Amino acid sequence: xxxxxxxxxxxxxxxxxxxxxxxxxxxxxxxxxxxxxxxxxxxxxxxxxxxxxxxxxxxxxxxxxxxxxxxxx
Numbered sequence: 001x002x003x004x005x006x007x008x009x010x011x012x013x014x015x016x017x018x019x020x021x022x023x024x025x026x027x028x029x030x031x032x033x034x035x036x037x038x039x040x041x042x043x044x045x046x047x048x049x050x051x052x053x054x055x056x057x058x059x060x061x062x063x064x065x066x067x068x069x070x071x072x073x
Contacts, residue, residue, distance in 0.1 A: 018024035
């Protein structure tokens, strides 16, 4: 997943650099429009849910953390 994200980032950076330097020139050749839709009636379903009660709180806790010693050669 990281590899795909990294490759996508590189492609986007190359594309942005191409547009910024003039190697890539994008021009709109036709106007666009949104599709026309009509919505009529309908009803959403009704649900009833019985869920557990969750109590959220905080507390202070002491945790021992290991120490790391780094010795230079």
